[in-house]
Amino acid sequence: MTFHHEVNSQQQEAIRTVEGPVMVVAGPGSGKTRVLTFRIAYLIQIGVPAYQILALTFTNKAASEMRNRIVGLVGEKSRQLWMGTFHSILARILRVEGKSLGYDSNFSIYDTADTLGVIKQIMHESGISAQQYNPQAIRSRISSAKNQFLLPEEFARRAVDLFEEKSARIYSEYEKRLRGNNALDFDDLLIKPIDLFHHHKSILQKYQDRFRFILIDEYQDTNHAQYVLIKLLADRYRNICVVGDDAQSIYAFRGADIRNILDFQHDYPDAKVIRLEQNYRSTKTILAAADQVIKHNVDQLSKNLWTENSDGDKITLLVCQDDRDEGATIVSRIYRESLNRKLDLKDFAVMYRTNAQSRALEDAFMQQSVRYVIVGGVRFYERKEIKDVMAYLRLLVNPHDDESFLRIINVPGRGLGNVAVQRVRSFAAHHSIPLVQACRRAEEITTLLPKAKKGLRLLADLLDKYSHMMKEMSASEVSRAFVDEIGILRLFKEEGTPESMARWENVQELLTAITEFCIQQPEATLAAFLQDQALLSDTDQWDDKHNAVTLMTLHSAKGLEFPVVFIAGLEEGLLPFSNSSQLDAKQLEEERRLYYVGLTRAMQKLYLSYARVRFRFSELSYQSPSRFIDEIDQELLESTGQALQAASTERWSFPAVQSRHRKKITDSDAQYHTDVAPDYDHDQDELKPGTMVVHEIFGRGKVLQVTGSGDALKAVVEFSSAGKKNLLLKYARLRLL
DNA sequence: ATTAGGCGATTTTTT
DNA sequence: ATCGCCTAAT
Numbered sequence: 001m002t003f004h005h006e007v008n009s010q011q012q013e014a015i016r017t018v019e020g021p022v023m024v025v026a027g028p029g030s031g032k033t034r035v036l037t038f039r040i041a042y043l044i045q046i047g048v049p050a051y052q053i054l055a056l057t058f059t060n061k062a063a064s065e066m067r068n069r070i071v072g073l074v075g076e077k078s079r080q081l082w083m084g085t086f087h088s089i090l091a092r093i094l095r096v097e098g099k100s101l102g103y104d105s106n107f108s109i110y111d112t113a114d115t116l117g118v119i120k121q122i123m124h125e126s127g128i129s130a131q132q133y134n135p136q137a138i139r140s141r142i143s144s145a146k147n148q149f150l151l152p153e154e155f156a157r158r159a160v161d162l163f164e165e166k167s168a169r170i171y172s173e174y175e176k177r178l179r180g181n182n183a184l185d186f187d188d189l190l191i192k193p194i195d196l197f198h199h200h201k202s203i204l205q206k207y208q209d210r211f212r213f214i215l216i217d218e219y220q221d222t223n224h225a226q227y228v229l230i231k232l233l234a235d236r237y238r239n240i241c242v243v244g245d246d247a248q249s250i251y252a253f254r255g256a257d258i259r260n261i262l263d264f265q266h267d268y269p270d271a272k273v274i275r276l277e278q279n280y281r282s283t284k285t286i287l288a289a290a291d292q293v294i295k296h297n298v299d300q301l302s303k304n305l306w307t308e309n310s311d312g313d314k315i316t317l318l319v320c321q322d323d324r325d326e327g328a329t330i331v332s333r334i335y336r337e338s339l340n341r342k343l344d345l346k347d348f349a350v351m352y353r354t355n356a357q358s359r360a361l362e363d364a365f366m367q368q369s370v371r372y373v374i375v376g377g378v379r380f381y382e383r384k385e386i387k388d389v390m391a392y393l394r395l396l397v398n399p400h401d402d403e404s405f406l407r408i409i410n411v412p413g414r415g416l417g418n419v420a421v422q423r424v425r426s427f428a429a430h431h432s433i434p435l436v437q438a439c440r441r442a443e444e445i446t447t448l449l450p451k452a453k454k455g456l457r458l459l460a461d462l463l464d465k466y467s468h469m470m471k472e473m474s475a476s477e478v479s480r481a482f483v484d485e486i487g488i489l490r491l492f493k494e495e496g497t498p499e500s501m502a503r504w505e506n507v508q509e510l511l512t513a514i515t516e517f518c519i520q521q522p523e524a525t526l527a528a529f530l531q532d533q534a535l536l537s538d539t540d541q542w543d544d545k546h547n548a549v550t551l552m553t554l555h556s557a558k559g560l561e562f563p564v565v566f567i568a569g570l571e572e573g574l575l576p577f578s579n580s581s582q583l584d585a586k587q588l589e590e591e592r593r594l595y596y597v598g599l600t601r602a603m604q605k606l607y608l609s610y611a612r613v614r615f616r617f618s619e620l621s622y623q624s625p626s627r628f629i630d631e632i633d634q635e636l637l638e639s640t641g642q643a644l645q646a647a648s649t650e651r652w653s654f655p656a657v658q659s660r661h662r663k664k665i666t667d668s669d670a671q672y673h674t675d676v677a678p679d680y681d682h683d684q685d686e687l688k689p690g691t692m693v694v695h696e697i698f699g700r701g702k703v704l705q706v707t708g709s710g711d712a713l714k715a716v717v718e719f720s721s722a723g724k725k726n727l728l729l730k731y732a733r734l735r736l737l
Numbered sequence: 738a739t740t741a742g743g744c745g746a747t748t749t750t751t752t
Numbered sequence: 753a754t755c756g757c758c759t760a761a762t
Contacts, residue, residue, distance in 0.1 A: 058752090087752055112751080120756095130756090184750050254751060356748050376751090385753075417740045449739085537752065555750050577749055595752080 007031070007038065014241075014274045015039045018046075018213065021234075021268035022241040023261075027305045028290070028600035029281025032243055036217060037066050039241065040081065043213055054233070055083040056209040059220040060532075061540045062559060077699045082211065086226050087535045090189045093207070095528065100200050101192055106397045109534035110184040115139060115174075115185050115380070121406075133166055141167045142174060146187040147225055147255045149194075180434075182400040189535075190225040192677040197232050201250055208236035218559070219244030219264075223255035231267070238268070246301050247294050248592045250555060252586070253399060262301070277304050281561055283312025286606050290599040290633045296631055297589045307392035317639040318609035323357070326611045327364025330566050333607060334370065334549060337534035337564055341604065345371055349550040349562040351598050353575040357568060358551050360615070365549065376538035385492075385503040387508055389483055390530065395436065396466055396482065397527040403426075405435040405648040413486050414455030423447050424456065436463060462486070475526035476518040480511055554598045567595070570610040570626040595628050599698065 007015065011031055015038045026032040044050055057063040063083045070078045082089060095105045096242045110118070119142070120135050122128075141164070145155045152175060156168035178185060184192060186572035197204040214234050216222065216275070222230070234240040242264060250260045265271050279287055287307050294300060318333070320326035334348050350361055355377050365372040388411050398404075409424070410416045427445045430440035442448060442456035465480045472593035473481075483489060492504035517529045538556050550562070554575075569575055576583060576591035583591075599606065610625050631636075691703040 085752070087747095189752085251751075253749080354749055413741085415740075417738095419739060535752065553750065574749095579749075 001432065007034065008278060008314065010274055010276050010278075011035050011038075014276065015042050017272055017274070018043055018241075020237055021264075021271040022544050023219075023264045023268075023271050024241065024243040024276060025261075025281060025301070025303070026243055026245055026272045026276040027303055028245065028248065028597075029279040029307075030305075031278075031280055032217070032276065033062070033066065033559075035276070036215060036243060037069050038068075041070050041078070044070070044074045044078050044081075048213060049077045050080040051082065052210060052212045053081050053098070053215070053297065054084075054089070054213070055081065055215040056086055056089065056217065056230075057083065058085065058221065058559060059537050060085055060088060060535070061542070062217070063535075085535065085537075086222075086229075087186060087189045088532065090229075091184075091444070091531050091535060092685060093193055093328065094184070094189070094196075095531070097196055097200075097203055098192075100203065101196055102179070103184070103192075104182050104400075105397070106525075107184070108193075108394045108398050108401045108404065109189070109531050110178065110183050110185045110478070111401065111534055112139070112186070113363050113387075114183075117406075118174060118177055118403055119170060122170050122177070125170065125584035126173070128166055133163060137163075138167045138170055139580065142171045143185075143187055144255065145171060146191055147223060149191065149225075149454075173401065177402070180400065181396050181402050182317055183403065187225070190223075190229065192642070194228055194232070196475070197229075204232060205236075208233055213239045214241070216242045217244075218248075220246050220249035220258060220261045221251045221256045222260050223251075224260075225255075227257065227260045239266070247297075247593055248305070248558065248597050248600075250558065250590060250597060250631075252590050258299075259374045275303070277306060279305050279307040281309075281603050282307065282600060283309050283604060285312045285314060285636050286602050287600065289315055290596055290635050292633055292636075293599065293631045294596045295627065297592055299589055313605050314638045315606045315608060315636055315693070316690070317637055317692075318607055319639060320609055320611045321598050322613040323611050324361040324363065326609050327361045327718075328368070330361065330568065330607070330609060331364045331368045331370050333566070334564075335368070341563070343563055344547050345549050346544065346547045347562075347563040348566070349552065349557065349560070349601065350566040350568055351552060351554050351557050351601070352568045353554060353577050353594070355553060355674050356570075361551055361568065371546070371548035372551055373542070373546055373548045375542045375550060375556045378458065383506055385488065385507055387506055388488065389486075389510055390533070391525060392486055393479060393480065394530055395463060396478075397525070397530065399436045399463070400434045402435045405439075409435075409439075409459070410492055414457055414459065415449075415451045420448060420452040436460065440464070470526070474518055475524070475529060476511075476515040479526065480513050483511060513667055535692055554594045558597055561601050563603045564605045564607070565598065566607040566609060567598045568609050569614070570608050570629055571614065572624040572626055573621075573623050574614075575626055575628060592628065597612055626669060 007033075011034070014022070014035045018039070023034065024032070026035070040053060042054060043053055044680070055066070063085065067079070067081060067083055070081065084092075091109065094101075094103065094107070098105055098107060116135055116139050119139050120130065123130055123133070123135060123138075130191075145167075150158070152168060152172035155171055156165070159165045159168050178188070192534070197207075211233055214230065216230060222246075224363070230240065242261070244261045246258055246261050249256060249261070252258065265273065282290075284307055287305055287309075291305060295302075318326070318329050320329050324466070330350055334345070337343065338345065338348070340737070352358065352361070358374055358377055362372070362374065388408055388679060391401075391407040394401050394404040395408065406421070409421055422440070423445055424435060424438050427441075427723075428435050438445070439456045440460040442453045442460070448456075458653075462485060466478060466485075469478050469481070489504060489507060492500040513533075514526070514529055517524060517532075521528075538552075542550070542556075544550075554567070567575075575595060576588055578587070610629070612622065613625070614621055623732065693701055693703060
């Protein structure tokens with residue numbers, strides 16, 4: 001293998017230092033992926049069997065791309081490499097070893113929505129009001145308790161307030177249910193293997209022995225549980241190589257612990273530390289800007305990034321009137337740049353802090369007919385029809401999965417309402433049997449209406465029939481026949497609306513995915529498919545073969561690069577994000593790292609943009625430009641105000657805003673983006689009876705009456721097309737005429 | 738007594 | 753767009 005002339009000396013060292021602990025501190029664009037790829041290829045080349053190598057990556061997509069490259073370098077024997085995300089590798093281990101913990105290998109994996117459903121049910125049953133205690137908050141409290149290895153009893157003992165006491169009660173029941181359902185949540189996938197290794201030393205030894213060489217990418221984003229796992233696994237051979245960049249740690253909110261990377265040398269005093277500081281990705285301008293920004297973080301290892309690339313163009317700040325203007329401006333810039341730089345649409349990415357921002361951008365792309373793809377947002381596997389079909393399939397492989405059963409018990413409609421469902425559940429609880437079994441014995445539930453009994457009977461028969469067929473047919477064949485017989489495809493066809501046809505296609509797409517999975521891995525089970533799907537990330541599903549502009553959150557952008565990058569919504573409160581006024585130093589630093597990740601995705605040209613006025617939570621909000629803009633030297637920046645004037649004349653805007661800010665907009669940029677947002681408050685004095693407004697859907701209308709205040713501000717509007725409507729202004733997106 | 742359908746509330750980032 | 757709550761329909 002001849003990689004010698006393709007890598008610099010630090011990279012070379014990182015590739016060849018294969019024994020003992022190694023930490024590679026890799027700045028953005030420093031060829032980290034290339035180092036990991038070559039390092040693994042090198043290991044295989046010097047005779048290490050591929051199955052003795054464990055490589056943990058941040059996305060499955062990264063894993064499969066890397067695997068293919070390695071196969072290209074050293075051949076098919078490298079296929080046996082263990083490579084994937086923490087979660088998918090551990091799911092694989094649990095499929096084999098779960099028995100020792102009392103889990104069947106067909107376990108279901110519950111995503112955040114599934115777990116929230118379980119929590120809501122428990123709350124409902126134990127009479128804890130969802131109004132009083134936010135189920136989301138409880139869910140995340142339970143999750144963090146689990147990640148600290150706190151069992152329900154211990155957590156209950158430590159509860160300091162009523163909220164924690166309630167959480168503890170729910171937590172305890174939650175654990176029972178998941179176990180009863182033969183289901184694991186995302187946290188369990190990390191925690192259960194730790195339990196397993198603690199209680200079964202022989203199993204631990206088996207895996208320690210198998211994984212003689214361990215590599216971990218994006219180490220700065222590992223959490224405590226992942227840290228413990230790695231320590232356990234690497235304990236025997238200590239051939240551990242971690243690659244990361246503390247400046248790119250952006251998952252503290254989910255428990256990622258930056259100390260894992262900062263303390264690596266403490267854990268492994270003999271660790272060799274290799275720094276990759278030459279950047280091959282970005283222009284000098286972009287790199288300098290990123291460096292200036294990250295220097296504002298106190299709690300940061302300092303690095304000396306440099307590049308031989310050219311200076312490149314200045315960073316352009318797009319000053320926009322509102323969120324629609326921002327979208328329109330970005331799209332027209334993309335159009336211009338693609339001609340000037342002879343770039344394809346796929347060379348552009350627009351990044352933002354929150355998924356909600358994608359909507360205004362999307363509108364602009366549609367209006368100007370520029371192809372785009374959104375990463376994340378409303379994900380494929382979060383669509384109702386997909387979740388329904390997945391629930392059916394999960395139930396087929398794991399009949400204990402009550403959560404999935406409840407999802408589909410009345411899909412398609414079987415004339416079962418809430419009351420009927422409750423009866424089935426109490427019957428099941430009384431007999432301590434899974435809901436599927438209760439369903440099979442529907443005749444015994446005397447209080448059920450004949451219609452309900454019949455529906456349940458049919459459902460039970462259907463499930464029985466296909467679970468028998470599972471034994472003889474391939475996963476793909478069974479799924480197709482099963483989904484067909486469920487009848488939802490037929491329903492979509494009958495409805496015939498564009499929406500239901502889209503749903504029909506989505507289900508077909510899912511079936512195709514199953515078929516492909518079966519072709520690729522003939523040995524694989526339906527359970528494995530379902531488990532894999534549950535662990536797919538947004539970027540895993542991103543298809544970069546389309547020639548289209550990519551829209552994504554800054555979080556999803558991690559690890560990617562694009563010739564031209566736009567970072568939208570650089571406003572205080574949005575980036576850096578804060579939902580209240582306080583933003584503590586730690587949070588601010590994480591926001592800054594997120595911004596840094598965004599900046600360093602750009603190769604040739606970087607755009608920043610902000611809007612003076614934006615619909616946030618579907619409410620007008622006026623925020624000042626982000627402090628992050630000021631953290632870049634003026635010399636590296638150029639700013640445009642013209643774009644905004646051109647765009648704002650074409651559309652309705654807010655009279656009050658225009659009169660107040662038109663002048664400032666033409667002022668010098670320096671003054672402009674450092675000034676403070678006006679304490680202007682949109683409300684009654686703007687919107688009063690008689691005002692003419694425009695609604696996105698209903699069109700033109702006249703305000704008849706205004707009531708309420710704050711979030712509850714409402715208006716009665718008479719539309720010429722739709723008549724009188726009572727609108728909650730928080731959501732109505734009214735524009736003044 | 739039950740169910741189905743209308744209407745209002747809901748959006749930080751994610752494996 | 754989807755979920756939960758309320759009310760009208762059966």
